[in-house]
Amino acid sequence: MTLAIDVRGAGVQYGRTVAVENVSFKLEGGKIYGLLGRNGSGKTSLLSLLASFREPTKGEVLIDGKIAFENAEIMSQVCFIQENGHMMDGYKVKDAIKLAASCWPKWDEQYANHLLDLYQLPLKKSISSLSRGMKSALGVTLGLASRAPVTIFDEAYLGMDAPTRYAFYDEVLRDYMEHPRTFILSTHLIEEVGNLFEEVLILDRGRLLLHEESDTLRQRGVSITGPAERVDDFVIGLQVLGEQRLGGTKSVTVYGELNQERVNRARTDGLDLGPVPLQDLFVHLTKKGGEGA
Amino acid sequence: MTAKRKHPVLIVSNSLWSGYRASLIGYWMIFVVVFVGINLFLPNNLSDQMETQGIWAGAGFSPKVYLLVIGILLTPVSMTSYVSNGITRKHFVGGTILLSIPMALISAVVMTLGFPVEQLLRDWVGGKEIMANPSLLQSGVEFFLGFLAYYVVGWMIGSGFYRYNWKAGVVISILSLLPLILIEAVGSNGTMELFGSAIAWPEIPFIVEMLLILFIVAIIMAINYAMLRKAAIKRKLI
Numbered sequence: 095m096t097l098a099i100d101v102r103g104a105g106v107q108y109g110r111t112v113a114v115e116n117v118s119f120k121l122e123g124g125k126i127y128g129l130l131g132r133n134g135s136g137k138t139s140l141l142s143l144l145a146s147f148r149e150p151t152k153g154e155v156l157i158d159g160k161i162a163f164e165n166a167e168i169m170s171q172v173c174f175i176q177e178n179g180h181m182m183d184g185y186k187v188k189d190a191i192k193l194a195a196s197c198w199p200k201w202d203e204q205y206a207n208h209l210l211d212l213y214q215l216p217l218k219k220s221i222s223s224l225s226r227g228m229k230s231a232l233g234v235t236l237g238l239a240s241r242a243p244v245t246i247f248d249e250a251y252l253g254m255d256a257p258t259r260y261a262f263y264d265e266v267l268r269d270y271m272e273h274p275r276t277f278i279l280s281t282h283l284i285e286e287v288g289n290l291f292e293e294v295l296i297l298d299r300g301r302l303l304l305h306e307e308s309d310t311l312r313q314r315g316v317s318i319t320g321p322a323e324r325v326d327d328f329v330i331g332l333q334v335l336g337e338q339r340l341g342g343t344k345s346v347t348v349y350g351e352l353n354q355e356r357v358n359r360a361r362t363d364g365l366d367l368g369p370v371p372l373q374d375l376f377v378h379l380t381k382k383g384g385e386g387a
Numbered sequence: 388m389t390a391k392r393k394h395p396v397l398i399v400s401n402s403l404w405s406g407y408r409a410s411l412i413g414y415w416m417i418f419v420v421v422f423v424g425i426n427l428f429l430p431n432n433l434s435d436q437m438e439t440q441g442i443w444a445g446a447g448f449s450p451k452v453y454l455l456v457i458g459i460l461l462t463p464v465s466m467t468s469y470v471s472n473g474i475t476r477k478h479f480v481g482g483t484i485l486l487s488i489p490m491a492l493i494s495a496v497v498m499t500l501g502f503p504v505e506q507l508l509r510d511w512v513g514g515k516e517i518m519a520n521p522s523l524l525q526s527g528v529e530f531f532l533g534f535l536a537y538y539v540v541g542w543m544i545g546s547g548f549y550r551y552n553w554k555a556g557v558v559i560s561i562l563s564l565l566p567l568i569l570i571e572a573v574g575s576n577g578t579m580e581l582f583g584s585a586i587a588w589p590e591i592p593f594i595v596e597m598l599l600i601l602f603i604v605a606i607i608m609a610i611n612y613a614m615l616r617k618a619a620i621k622r623k624l625i
Binding site: 142145146147148149164165166169170171172173174176179180181182184185189192193194196197198199242 | 392393395398401402406464465467468469470471472473474475476477478616617619620622
């Protein structure tokens with residue numbers, strides 16, 4: 095089951111601070127979306143709107159065509175996980191599982207037990223006594239086993255060690271293939287998780303900088319490497335995101351697709367064209383001072 | 388794979404009840420043990436007032452404070468967990484109101500039964516006869532509404548701290564004294580002790596008294612809902 099998400103001119107303001115400003119986008123659902131942004135870019139505030147954690151100061155958020163805030167039908171289908179899933183610290187792990195099982199209509203107990211084993215979560219331990227990585231593992235367990243049609247992980251895997259994180263990425267992909275639904279992953283670990291994204295949204299200073307299919311986005315970035323003078327000549331008229339120089343060799347990252355003529359010219363000039371990792375594109379696009387965008 | 392989901396209000400009330408019942412039972416066990424202990428071991432050291440009125444008659448304030456504290460904790464400790472599990476604020480409020488019934492009812496039943504039990508203990512130990520002999524039904528209703536009132540006032544204080552900043556929370560805490568004073572005044576039937584001085588209060592029929600308290604309770608519940616229905620979810624308050 096997939097639910098479309100339609101955010102129309104949404105804004106979030108904390109006192110005088112604007113966290114999210116006039117953000118609009120549509121997600122058709124049934125995909126894995128990546129929400130990227132620097133610290134303080136408004137990612138968590140935006141996700142809080144989707145999960146009805148707060149009402150937009152401006153604009154509206156529709157899920158499945160209905161206003162999401164305080165809509166019981168919608169809220170029971172949107173699971174928003176930050177760290178331990180907002181469970182009370184006094185709870186034991188088994189209490190958290192019991193509460194989640196009673197709340198989520200599509201809760202999968204068997205899958206929850208599988209994840210509890212996978213992450214070796216002690217059922218009788220209180221949440222407050224868990225390590226940060228274990229708390230994250232609990233959050234991830236709750237999010238995945240909820241089988242909510244819209245499942246959102248906001249840096250939920252921070253504190254996990256690398257093997258546990260990779261186990262989580264595998265689980266997301268496997269579960270998505272077996273039970274298609276919408277996943278939204280907000281992360282700073284772009285290199286690790288970037289390959290999962292089908293679409294990417296980049297927020298910068300509260301505004302939506304970009305919303306594209308991740309393949310299209312990757313194609314928009316090209317690195318051109320070769321003798322410095324030829325590279326400088328080649329990139330005239332292109333949007334340069336960044337450059338590195340080592341001796342007489344220069345590597346420039348440009349944003350925008352190269353047409354066939356340019357590709358042929360690069361070959362003639364002896365320049366190497368290569369892909370740009372999603373993380374590099376993100377870094378360049380969100381550079382402070384706004385030159386990225 | 389998945390069981391049929393209960394109504395969200397029942398999910399909240401059941402879950403809160405399973406969390407708080409141990410505390411309620413523990414509280415009353417300690418309370419009753421202390422009471423029995425006093426009656427069994429200190430019958431000769433009681434003051435004249437305690438001898439004639441009984442200990443139990445003056446013991447009703449402690450459970451009120453206990454329920455006030457439980458009420459204060461409800462929103463800051465629990466609301467985030469429920470909303471992040473897909474429960475609306477409205478259903479959380481509904482579940483919290485539903486929880487108030489067993490919490491206040493059990494406390495009222497124990498308090499009411501305490502009077503005949505105290506008389507039995509006195510008869511058994513051999514103390515003076517207790518002069519205060521209230522109607523059990525009337526006492527039960529009075530205790531129930533009184534406990535309910537303290538619970539919802541505590542809930543309002545906690546909700547105030549959750550919904551607004553701490554300064555507004557302090558203001559709401561101070562303002563919450565007003566309904567408590569009003570409830571105590573209505574329930575006192577004649578004169579009320581306030582800050583060491585007796586304040587005269589017109590005598591009103593019992594049923595009117597209880598309806599007035601119920602009305603105050605309903606208003607406080609409505610204020611709670613108004614405060615929480617659009618409250619932003621906070622990561623952790625306690």
